[in-house]
Amino acid sequence: MPVVRFHGGCHQIGMSCIEIDTKKSRILLDCGMDPNKNTVPNIDPKDIDAVLVSHAHLDHCGAIPCFNFKKIYCTTPSADLMYILWKDVSKLSKIYGEKEIKRALDVIETVNYREKKKITEDITMEMYDAGHILGSSSIYLDIDGKKVLYTGDINERETRTLKPADTDIEEIDTLIIESTYGSPLDIKPARKTLERQLIEEISSTIEKKGKVIIPVFAVGRAQEIMCVIYHYMNSGALEEVPVYVDGSIIHTTGVYLSYSHWLNPKMKRILECGQNPFGYVKKADSSVFNEDPCIIISTSGMLQGGPVLQYLKLLKYPTNKIILTGYQAEDTLGRALEEGAKVIKPFKNEIPVRGEVVKIEFSAHGDYNSLIRYLKKIPTPNKVFVVHGEKYQSLSLAMTIWKSLKVPTFAPPVGSVLPLF
Ligand SMILES: [Zn+2]
Ligand SMILES: [Zn+2]
Incomplete structure (x- = not known):
């Protein structure tokens, strides 16, 4: 048997x-x-x-x-x-x-x-x-x-x-x-509601000339968040600011683009019209840290390693914000932030958390x-x-x-x- x-x-x-x-x-x-x-x-x-x-x-x-x-x-x-x-x-x-x-x-x-x-x-x-x-x-x-x-x-x-x-x-x-x-x-809000929440949170930070950090998983979450931001910027509902990505998202998104026939037909049609809902993002560089408002999408999703860690120092400024977009497992830095940690230590030096921490679960x-x-x-x-x-x-x-x-x-x-x- x-x-x-x-x-x-x-x-x-x-x-x-x-x-x-x-x-x-x-x-x-x-x-x-x-x-x-x-x-x-x-x-x-x-x-x-x-x-x-x-x-x-x-x-x-x-x-x-x-x-x-x-x-x-x-x-x-x-x-x-x-x-x-x-x-x-x-x-x-x-x-x-x-x-x-x-x-x-x-x-x-x-x-x-x-x-x-x-x-x-x-x-x-x-x-x-x-x-x-x-x-x-x-x-x-x-x-x-x-x-x-x-x-x-x-x-x-x-x-x-x-x-x-x-x-x-x-x-x-x-x-x-x-x-x-x-x-x-475990009942979650509709996707549209989550999208609106995300855009409102991003907008309020951009208005204050702040920066938004969005930690994501390289596969799935990253592409969905990029699509949502693209859609709202395109319709004028979200102010156009630079969107930077870092980590293996660049490679995984390439794979998404090369398998358009495996995606949602609506997405496939967008791609076939010659639009690229991922094409507006830039690879993150040192300009991320200058004065202008921007959005940074980076791995890893629970802040356990990955390039996102280097952007966490931006949280010492109260105008900046981090938006956690998924489940944060116990004993992760993501969970600590979610639970209101006032100081974090991703590397050698401690970082005081003065920026806002928000969670919108795009599961x-x-x-x-x-x-x-x-x-x-x-x-x-x-x-x-x-x-x-x-x-x-x-x-x-x-x-x-x-x-x-x-x-x-x-x-x-x-x-x-x-x-x-
Ligand atoms: Zn999975
Ligand atoms: Zn799984």
């Missing part, structure tokens, strides 16, 4: 890694790292036939180069994005280097959405658009006729850059679902209502595993599913080994 082993991403966000063992094969669904602690899952890659990667975020793919895998499957854009992220990791944390990255790149096989692929003797795989970042996928497995859906990170709502998650699925025996916003308390995940709508759109499974969420969120969603669908539902802790069907 096939079993599922949970190596990571259980009662936590980070280090997603799920192993499926059947009579004839062993595969991994994702092999992520904890980007804040630089930890990787404890696995033995020896008998693993293949790793299937849902998307190019470090909590899903960051640990791959640490292991000598035989085969890696992902979508074409994911492969390009992973390369950029892995290079970033090799520079920042040194848990692997060029050699290990090359070894991983050599065994990648890319697929398109809805392309059926036999990956082992008894497993066939298909990837569906998950609506989360460019190339993100939910992974659908056929194991000797039984069906498994691993959602990966999903967004059931359309965004400026992406289509909503694909829910056109025939049957599911076992569902493995994310639970980032799994609690009924690439669906909120609680969106998760519930997603569950209604897909066929009812016979068994559910809830992963990828903090403990309260995972247990909460498991309870909701168990009550509404009346099927066995588990929110397993790391290390659990359970029957897959």
